[in-house]
Amino acid sequence: MFKFKAVIVAVNKVPKNTCDSCPRVSQTLFDGVNSEELVKVSENKSCIRYKKGQTLYYEGTRPLGLFCVNGGKVKVFKMSSDGKEHIVHLAKDGDFLGYKDLIGEEFYTTSATVLEDSIICYIPKTNFLSLLQGNPVFFNKVTKAIIKSHGILENKLLNIAQKSVRERLAATLLMLKETYGMEGNEQGVLLDIALTREDLANIIGTATETVIRLLSEFKSEGMVALQGKKIRIINEAALVKTADFYEALN
Incomplete structure (x- = not known):
């Protein structure tokens, strides 16, 4: 079983470019991070081709890294007590996924499934946190993104009610x-x-x-x-x- 899984991962891997050469870097939270730091991040990341319907992570599991949508679309959702999905976000090219739970050292509060064939980059936790701790500008951008996402969620809940x-x-x-x-x-x-x-x-x-x-x-x-x-x-x-x-x- 483990050998079979390893073969699947190998087949789905795509050529890895450095983050500083990625054409979508200006659309991500990495915009403005210097090339040297981005090269360090790139050294340990992996880029995987996912098929429509595959899941990146499940609610209730522990995050071990950060996902970045290199190309494609992903739905982020919570499951209600009766087993019904409630979609809270639709991610597109350049979006980061899972960073709020990763930083908070919490279990995933949502699940994420690809909506179409996609290429997703995965950055290990230690590399992401190292950049976060060593770059105040990046830290501020991530903090603002978290605050903004909470505001969007609150507005959405208000719209649902009204x-x-x-x-x-x-x-x-x-x-x-x-x-x-x-x-x-x-x-x-x-x-x-x-x-x-x-x-x-x-x-x-x-x-x-x-x-x-x-x-x-x-x-x-x-x-x-x-x-x-x-x-x-x-x-x-x-x-x-x-x-x-x-x-x-x-």
């Missing part, structure tokens, strides 16, 4: 557009992320059947077009009005 399911779905589509929207054309803006209807339901906290019904309503009202699992935003202004989410256009 908005109807229809409003929450419209607001979620608008936020997905800001992160994953491709260049628009006369046919609207395509969301470059293939979320299942169950995934959308787990983001906004409702039943899958409700999301299916509401998307059908949005389509009939000319706000979106449905292309398999992907969604195209046709009328953003109407979505903003539906979501009662006027800041989306500012």
